[in-house]
Amino acid sequence: MxxxxxxxxxxxxxxxxxxxxxxxxxxxxxxxxxxxxxxxxxxxxxxxxxxxxxxxxxxxxxxxxxxxxxxxxxxxxxxxxxxxxxxxxxxxxxxxxxxxxxxxxxxxxxxxxxxxxxxxxxxxxxxxxxxxxxxxxxxxxxxxxxxxxxxxxxxxxxxxxxxxxxxxxxxxxxxxxxxxxxxxxxxxxxxxxxxxxxxxxxxxxxxxxxxxxxxxxxxxxxxxxxxYAHRLDRERQILECLTLGPQNIAEMVEVMYADVASELHEPAARSVLAHLIAMVGDGRVGTDGEAAAEAVYFQE
Ligand SMILES: [Zn+2]
Incomplete structure (x- = not known):
């Protein structure tokens, strides 16, 4: 994938x-x-x-x-x-x-x-x-x-x-x-x-x-x-995760990086956060308060 x-x-x-x-x-x-x-x-x-x-x-x-x-x-x-x-x-x-x-x-x-x-x-x-x-x-x-x-x-x-x-x-x-x-x-x-x-x-x-x-x-x-396509694909994956309901970054990383060694999940989480900051910023994703590492995200 x-x-x-x-x-x-x-x-x-x-x-x-x-x-x-x-x-x-x-x-x-x-x-x-x-x-x-x-x-x-x-x-x-x-x-x-x-x-x-x-x-x-x-x-x-x-x-x-x-x-x-x-x-x-x-x-x-x-x-x-x-x-x-x-x-x-x-x-x-x-x-x-x-x-x-x-x-x-x-x-x-x-x-x-x-x-x-x-x-x-x-x-x-x-x-x-x-x-x-x-x-x-x-x-x-x-x-x-x-x-x-x-x-x-x-x-x-x-x-x-x-x-x-x-x-x-x-x-x-x-x-x-x-x-x-x-x-x-x-x-x-x-x-x-x-x-x-x-x-x-x-x-x-x-x-x-x-x-x-x-x-x-x-x-x-x-x-x-x-x-560029790789980054858009990550955004698509994030939106797909959120169709299942509100999630935090750790839950999304489990799915999005299922085929990646677990020691890489921490840098992956920061990459997902970078995407979410952008996606909350332009209204594609919602969260309560600020887009942050521990926040829960949901579909807008
Ligand atoms: Zn550098």
Whole structure:
């Protein structure tokens, strides 16, 4: 049951090595594999001679040294931060200090993001961009112009960067080929996430996405469609559960994730909550009071 998503795998990465991903595009992967980071954080270096870096990565001395070695003798003009989770932004400080690069991003870590053991990924509370960018801004250098695509959902300060000359997008954690994206309420927002998926259809000529985690996505629009259909299918399942009568999230998860290991039911419950917040918000589902983890939901 459900929508099948054409997930990609990347069997092996060589940590700290510089890999050529496309003409004028290199990647260095940090040795921080995990259940949210897959093989690790991929730091992208765009251009030759005068370069831009997307997501410098975690505060890891070996990774920072590998990135600095990769750009040795080159002028780093810009650091582009997709968002302020600790696997993405913290190295920007050391890389900026060593290179004089300007750090761009939507803004600091959102105050509304729960930074506790329950949050899926910890926040980088230190980062602040030198220059805050908004949707449509363009950061340029020789051979690259990077258009900022505001893509909230995973986190409210998420920015993707569209490399116009290459018809490709650095999608951060918004689109990943290896996994669905976690939408952790309250800062993670399903309504925003779905709108940010639809936004990518405005650029039908884009040929490739380079997520921060996992391999390049070479059929990007097919993946976005499948990711979107998967979320709509979850909403359909929620509505189907509620035809049986009022239910809480735990009851819905039992049914919706019957074929999934029980240790994954807790993250699943947060995903269902993210959907319910959106569905209560637009009047498709009712609840007494606020859409919350312990609430009872019913058909409207
Ligand atoms: Zn993240």
């Amino acid at each position: 459900g929508v099948s998503i054409p997930f990609l795998t990347e069997p092996e990465v060589d940590y700290g090595a510089v890999a050529e991903m496309a003409p004028g595009l290199r990647r260095v992967v940090a040795n921080n594999p995990g259940k949210f980071t897959y093989r690790g954080t991929g730091t992208y270096i765009i251009g030759e001679g005068r370069v831009a870096i997307v997501d410098p990565g975690p505060d890891d001395d070996n990774h920072i040294a590998a990135v600095l070695a990769a750009v040795d003798g080159q002028q780093v003009e810009a650091l582009l931060i997709t968002h302020t989770h600790r696997d993405h932004s913290p190295a920007s400080q050391a890389v900026a200090e060593a290179t004089g690069a300007v750090a761009y991003g939507f803004g600091p870590h959102p105050a509304g993001d729960a930074d506790d053991a329950k949050s899926e990924e910890r926040g980088d509370l230190q980062f602040a961009p030198d220059l805050a960018v908004v949707h449509g801004d363009v950061v340029e250098g020789p051979g690259w112009s990077l258009e900022c695509l505001y893509t909230p959902g995973h986190i409210s300060n998420h920015m993707a960067y569209r490399w116009r000359e290459a018809a490709g997008v650095f999608t951060g954690d918004h689109i990943m080929g290896w996994s669905t994206t976690i939408i952790p309420p309250p800062d993670g927002n399903m309504t925003d996430y779905l709108a940010s998926l639809r936004l990518l259809a405005d650029y039908p000529d884009d040929r490739v996405y380079w997520p921060t985690h996992g391999p390049p996505v070479t059929e990007p629009h097919a993946l976005v469609k499948a990711l």
